[in-house]
Amino acid sequence: xxxxTSFWLILPAAVGLLAFALRPGLAQQxxxxxxxxxxxxxxxxxxxxxxxxxxxxVALSTDGGKTLKYTFPVNDEGSYSGKAAPGTxxxxxxxxxxxxxxxVDFVNGVTLPAGGDVTTNFDMSRASFIAKLPEAQxxxxxxxxxxxxxxxxxxxxxxxxxxxxxxxxxxxxxxxxARTTAIKELGSSATPAAVDxxxxxxxxxxxxxxxxxxxxxTGLKPExxxxxxxxxxxxxxxxxxxxxxxxxxxxxxxxxxxxSKNPAILGSAYYGLGEAYARTGKVTEANQNFDAxxxxxxxxxxxxxxxxxxxxxxxxxxxxxxxxxEHALQSAxxxxxxxxxxxxxxxxxGLVQNATMNPKTQQIVLPPACASAYQNYLKLAPxxxxxSEVKGxxxxxxxxx
Numbered sequence: 470x471x472x473x474t475s476f477w478l479i480l481p482a483a484v485g486l487l488a489f490a491l492r493p494g495l496a497q498q499x500x501x502x503x504x505x506x507x508x509x510x511x512x513x514x515x516x517x518x519x520x521x522x523x524x525x526x527v528a529l530s531t532d533g534g535k536t537l538k539y540t541f542p543v544n545d546e547g548s549y550s551g552k553a554a555p556g557t558x559x560x561x562x563x564x565x566x567x568x569x570x571x572x573v574d575f576v577n578g579v580t581l582p583a584g585g586d587v588t589t590n591f592d593m594s595r596a597s598f599i600a601k602l603p604e605a606q607x608x609x610x611x612x613x614x615x616x617x618x619x620x621x622x623x624x625x626x627x628x629x630x631x632x633x634x635x636x637x638x639x640x641x642x643x644x645x646x647a648r649t650t651a652i653k654e655l656g657s658s659a660t661p662a663a664v665d666x667x668x669x670x671x672x673x674x675x676x677x678x679x680x681x682x683x684x685x686x687t688g689l690k691p692e693x694x695x696x697x698x699x700x701x702x703x704x705x706x707x708x709x710x711x712x713x714x715x716x717x718x719x720x721x722x723x724x725x726x727x728x729s730k731n732p733a734i735l736g737s738a739y740y741g742l743g744e745a746y747a748r749t750g751k752v753t754e755a756n757q758n759f760d761a762x763x764x765x766x767x768x769x770x771x772x773x774x775x776x777x778x779x780x781x782x783x784x785x786x787x788x789x790x791x792x793x794x795e796h797a798l799q800s801a802x803x804x805x806x807x808x809x810x811x812x813x814x815x816x817x818x819g820l821v822q823n824a825t826m827n828p829k830t831q832q833i834v835l836p837p838a839c840a841s842a843y844q845n846y847l848k849l850a851p852x853x854x855x856x857s858e859v860k861g862x863x864x865x866x867x868x869x870x
Contacts, residue, residue, distance in 0.1 A: 509550065510553060522562075534559055554581075713745040
């Protein structure tokens, strides 16, 4: 009856990929091209920071740069390409404001054969190029490279955490479908007890893997509330409720302190706290956190409140399940009909615990509001999962379904 929500961390903007300088090369052909067939030239321009150079042009010259015979624009990815007549050229990289007859960087003696394909790159992050720059510029580049290396390291960490979050989401999905998996593995002839045992084994394995990953990752990035929230969900799956309470409290504290709060994460953390408290019999604390989840993320009010009643139903706390179902129906009237029907059923099941027997008629006497709850269930789900059970109870009470 529960749903899992997955979140993912935002990967910071890429710093820029380092390019490797390649010497000019000739394309190998089995049949020589006709004399005069243009040759393709292309390559990559890398700036002194090690990132792709954006803009400018690559030019071909036969007189050392005084005259430019061909020019090819450099795109935002630092790439250029074009065709030129066969010959030997100086290949120059120029920016828009480079004076005539000058170049930012160059490669001399590049031969373009007829019909060939030549790669000529410019790597201005090479030591020999940087050594010719003014001392102040060299110092600025060194600081920038240091910053970029730090940012790239952070990017790698975020990529690692995102990969783990994807794995954890898969673990939660596998745990949710554990019973179905168990039936498939054991076959239809397996006893209910055997299926339950197998399903529990699957759940334990999946939640344990998720807990292990998130324990490691909260150590790597302890300021990230999402990681703590996912760790809390794994601990609840393992029925480690005191640990889950402490974990979710950490997630709430971090998210509440954030300059820009994420409603989904904050709501999920409060809901997790509510579940942990509910499963340890602390109804007051549980309801406070379920309400806090609705306040933090009102778009998921139906989910938080309906799940609260389901949890109390699973815990056999009839009074709490009735109150939670009524709260869900009142506070989230736009919930989907299947969920609304389930709330009426859970309310009826909680109330029917207080049914009595009429000694004269030998019919059960339902508590006030119990019959209407069951009837509302049947209106919304006349052929629902619990329809036969509900009809039987109403008939025993002498009430027309």
